[in-house]
Amino acid sequence: MSDGREAGEGLALRDLAAGRTAGADGYIRFPVDAETWSRLCDGCAGGQQDLQALWADGGTMRLALGDPGHGVRAIVSLATDAGRYPSVASRHRPALRLERAMRDLYGVEPVGLPDPRPWLDHGRWPGRQGDAPYPFLPVEGEGLHQIPVGPVHAGIIEPGHFRFTANGETVVRLEERLGYVHKGVEGLMAGASIGNGARLAGRISGDSTAAYAWAFARAVEAALGWIPPVRAVLLRAVMAELERVAHHIGDVGAICNDASVVAIHASCAVQREDVLAVAGACFGHRLMMDCIVPGGVAVDLSPDGVGRIRGLLARLEATRSDVLRVYDSMPSLQDRTVTTGIVSPALVRQYAAGGFVGRASGRAFDARKSFAYAPYDQVDFALKVRGGGDVDARLLVRLDEIGESLAILAQLLGRLAPGAISTDLPAVSSGEGAALVEAFRGDVFVDVRVLDGRLARVHARDASWFQWPLLEAAIEGNIVADFPLCNKSFNCSYSGHDL
Secondary structure (H helix, E strand, O other), X not given: OOOOOOOOOOOOHHHHHOOOOOOOOOOEEEEOOHHHXXXXXXXXXXXXXXXXXXXXXXOEEEEEEEXXXXXXXXXXXXXXXXXXXXXXXXXXXXXXXXXXXXXXXXXXXXXXXXXXXXXXXXXXXXXXXXXOOOOOOOOOXXXXXXXXXXXXXXXXXXXXXXXXXXXXOEEEEEXXXXXXXXXXXXXXXXXXXXXXXXXXXXXXXXXXXXXXXXXHHHHHHHHHOOOOOHHHHHHHHXXXXXXXXXXXXXXXXXXXXXXXXXXXXXXXXXXXXXXXXXXXXXXXXXXXXXXXXXXXXXXXXXXXXXXXXXXXXXXXXXXXXHHHHHHHOOHHHHHHHOOOOOOOHHHHHHHOOOHHHHHOOOOOOOHHHHOOOOOHHHOOOOOOOOOOOOHHHHXXXXXXXXXXXXXXXXXXXXXXXXXXXXXXXXXOOOEEEEEEEEEOOEEEEEEEEEEOOEEEEEEEEOXXXXXXXXXXXXXXXXXXXXXXXXXXHHOOOOOOOOO
């Protein structure tokens, strides 16, 4: 998976941002010309900064960039030439799917785009390309055959198509076709009230509803100078950590199930249900949907709820220790996970892959630390990183993070003090803000532009945008039968990706 960039002198974000002042959200905002835009993209390709997001806003293209090593973040804007602009992907390949999606949605044309095929447009949109088959990449070579899988799968999961090219049982190439759960979130957000926008944000990807709602709330609050109460910020983190634990423990069990170790799967399933039941009892919804809102939270945590969560922490730690003990004692299970589905540190750095995918391949990035936000800037926890880059490392990072989340929850509960859980909407009715929040699978980015009290533009970027391409790389050289293990060890979001 090559970078595909043209030769050019990369521009470091930290140099361009020097002397500029960041907004309340931590992002510096400024316009650039086409040359500077391209040089910043070359800088991404050269590892001088990370690409966080790319989106269209009317006749303007925007890039969110980050340099965690120097604590610099920026959103740069380029005015298009009648919708045309220099392709980012021609210089930095991780932007490829982002650019294809923006072209499908808004008609902007990235000049020099390496892959002109549609991405979200499946030939069903009125006035578009019609019902032409999607042109998968050609296959050449002796003894190669193709295996199409999906978009409808055997389990009750979201749809996605996987086109395997194999030599016998060995996968030579995997090509993904996504976009089947495109639901027009950005179109629904445009012109919506802040309250309706918050509800939509929490439904972008159901397994990250607390994270998305928190990112949206922080972005709106930064745009309008809206300050949530301290208790509300602590409760947001409690919800986010419960969400993280529930899905990590569920994924650990599912990975083991794909290796036919049903005992661990059953234990993890019971523990995940325990987390969801406690969340439902404490916050009125098992997934804590609509509990985090701009200005604070919609539901408080009672003293009884605090006791329920403390009891849960003890049960979770016991389960985590048991799962790790059993996992370590089963060579037959580790034979399926160790050295399976390796993602190299170089690819992880190139794609700025977040979450357990990045940390399992040595990338020490976690939005809770790398661009710390309240209350994590006052919480003590370790950033656990492993170097194997395989299914085993991704599973162990999850178990590591469950342990850290339990410690975080204990600290948060100890700091809860009586107080308000929300504040009223301020008089300011227009502004722009962005937020980066660590969801269970990686960093979620949300940018909002508010005009006269309503949402003029909202863009949300799931961690899966930079993880799905790495799954293609991870399965190369592995056997077809190991794909379920690799896929579950990533557990990328279809819904969060498909906008």
